Amino acid sequence: MESLGQRLKTARKKAGLTQTQLAERIGVTQNAIQKIEAGGETKHIIALASVLGINPAWLQTGNGIMIGENSRINNSPITNTVTYETRHLAEKLPLAQSELDDEHRYRIDYLDVRAAAGMTGFVNSDYPEIINQIYLSEEGLRELVGRKNTNGICLINVPTDSMEPTIQKGDVVLIDMNINDYNGEGIYAFAIDGELFIKRLQKMISGSFKVISDNKEKYDPEEMNNEIYRNAKFVGKFIRRWRIDVKDL
Numbered sequence: 236m237e238s239l240g241q242r243l244k245t246a247r248k249k250a251g252l253t254q255t256q257l258a259e260r261i262g263v264t265q266n267a268i269q270k271i272e273a274g275g276e277t278k279h280i281i282a283l284a285s286v287l288g289i290n291p292a293w294l295q296t297g298n299g300i301m302i303g304e305n306s307r308i309n310n311s312p313i314t315n316t317v318t319y320e321t322r323h324l325a326e327k328l329p330l331a332q333s334e335l336d337d338e339h340r341y342r343i344d345y346l347d348v349r350a351a352a353g354m355t356g357f358v359n360s361d362y363p364e365i366i367n368q369i370y371l372s373e374e375g376l377r378e379l380v381g382r383k384n385t386n387g388i389c390l391i392n393v394p395t396d397s398m399e400p401t402i403q404k405g406d407v408v409l410i411d412m413n414i415n416d417y418n419g420e421g422i423y424a425f426a427i428d429g430e431l432f433i434k435r436l437q438k439m440i441s442g443s444f445k446v447i448s449d450n451k452e453k454y455d456p457e458e459m460n461n462e463i464y465r466n467a468k469f470v471g472k473f474i475r476r477w478r479i480d481v482k483d484l
Contacts (some may be wrong), residue, residue, distance in 0.1 A: 240272040242294055246287045246301065247272075260286045260341070262384035281412055282386040285344045288368070330375025339370035343380070343409070345390045380409060381475070387413035390477070391424075397448040398422065398433060402476055412471040417444065417464075422473040427463065431470060 237245075247257050247268075254268040261282040271277045284291035293299045332339050345367040369390065371379060380388060389410055396404045401422070410424060417423070422435050435447040442461060448454030459467070 237297055238274060239276070239295060240274050242297060242301075243268075243283065244272045246283075246289050246294065250287045252287075257283070257286060260384065262386045279386065281389070285342055285368075285385065285389070288342070330372050330378055331369055333367075333369060335370050338372050339375070341371040341373070341376045341385050342368050343371065343385050343388055343390055344368045345392075345407075379475075379477070387411055387471075388474075389471075393433065397450050397454050398435070399450045401435075401449045402433075402473075407477045408473050409475045409477065410471040411474050414472040415469045417469070418472060424470040424473070426468040426470060427466065433473070 247254070250257075252260075254272070255265040258265045258268045261279055263279065267277075277283070280291050280295050284294050287294075289301050290299055293301050335342070371385075376382065376385065382388065389412055390407050391410055393402050393404065393406050393408055402408060414423075417436060417438065420435070420437050422433065424431055424433050426432075432446075435449060436459070437445040437447060439445055439458075444459040444464060446457040446459050448456070
């Protein structure tokens with residue numbers, strides 16, 4: 236079976252990128268890419284898959300498909316819906332578009348996770364499938380994302396109202412998947428017993444965490460004790476929401 240390094244090299248060449256170009260797009264050195272292709276490990280699976288347009292599960296394990304033009308993802312009803320959403324979003328947002336070109340080369344993936352922001356949660360896979368993407372110019376990266384690269388940054392859609400008015404139902408939100416632990420007060424996506432929740436977390440003097448829905452009229456605050464916290468899997472921290480304007484969270 237092919238190694239991670241061999242799969243990465245295959246995908247990189249298919250994308251027409253040199254090691255240096257790939258390294259620049261995910262914010263690492265060319266030597267780091269060279270080491271991975273030579274048999275090393277990496278914590279940048281999501282970022283690499285995002286830039287190369289491939290299935291992160293395939294990249295890491297070799298299981299499943301690399302994702303080609305005839306894959307079920309590209310032909311599924313949800314993909315058609317999200318294709319419209321990303322194109323509409325690109326039309327509304329300056330400095331962004333739905334197609335790759337020399338100027339718009341920074342890719343952000345739209346993940347197939349239906350974020351039920353109420354405490355009922357939703358089941359999340361280890362590798363949410365990439366169903367569409369949006370491309371930013373360098374200026375767009377600075378203005379719309381506020382970062383130097385798109386490493387670990389993804390888009391998800393929020394279809395419920397538990398975080399209103401901060402996040403409205405239907406908002407598209409940027410999430411930083413590099414953050415896999417509590418990293419200061421903010422809005423996090425975290426999984427407990429196979430269910431993913433989107434809530435504001437606040438550390439208390441006791442060491443426990445206050446779990447807050449911004450929609451206080453409909454949802455009461457809860458407490459996450461240390462045992463629950465240790466068993467929680469942090470998926471990422473929300474950094475911005477995208478409507479027609481951009482708002483820090």
